[in-house]
Amino acid sequence: MPVCEVTFSSINTNRKTEIIISNALRSILLQSEGLKETTFSINVCQVIFSKNRIRQSLFMKTTNERNVLIKIYFLLDALDDVKRIALIKGITEIFTSNIPGINPMNIWCILLPIEHNCFGVAGNSITIEDIRQIVNN
Numbered sequence: 001m002p003v004c005e006v007t008f009s010s011i012n013t014n015r016k017t018e019i020i021i022s023n024a025l026r027s028i029l030l031q032s033e034g035l036k037e038t039t040f041s042i043n044v045c046q047v048i049f050s051k052n053r054i055r056q057s058l059f060m061k062t063t064n065e066r067n068v069l070i071k072i073y074f075l076l077d078a079l080d081d082v083k084r085i086a087l088i089k090g091i092t093e094i095f096t097s098n099i100p101g102i103n104p105m106n107i108w109c110i111l112l113p114i115e116h117n118c119f120g121v122a123g124n125s126i127t128i129e130d131i132r133q134i135v136n137n
Contacts, residue, residue, distance in 0.1 A: 002029040002074045003045075004045075005070070005073075006047065007049075007071075009067040009068075022047040026047055029087075032086070032090075033074065033075075033132075035131065036135055036136050068095055068099075068102070068106065070095075070109045075131070077127070092104055
């Protein structure tokens, strides 16, 4: 199951916008891993928001310094290069369509693959195939 951490800097979002973004992120993350959107998968696919100061020097300077750093953790075999590229583009589109005036150059998306045997549940190592079986059946 993918996990997504979203860190905002200098962006005042309301709860409604965060819910819209969160739902869109869950949808694109589940779809990219070949997982059905079920009550179980939606509840397990984590989207975590934090509003912290990101080092401004990392981003392009604009009059409205609105910066977003998105980190996606996923199992290594879940995404090939084509899916990774599409995911980055889709995530950028989610933020540009929901946060007025944000500069796409200030939306950074980092994909962090989790190596084999580095993710487990209840003391057991879990693979993407295990997750697909649980969610898609």
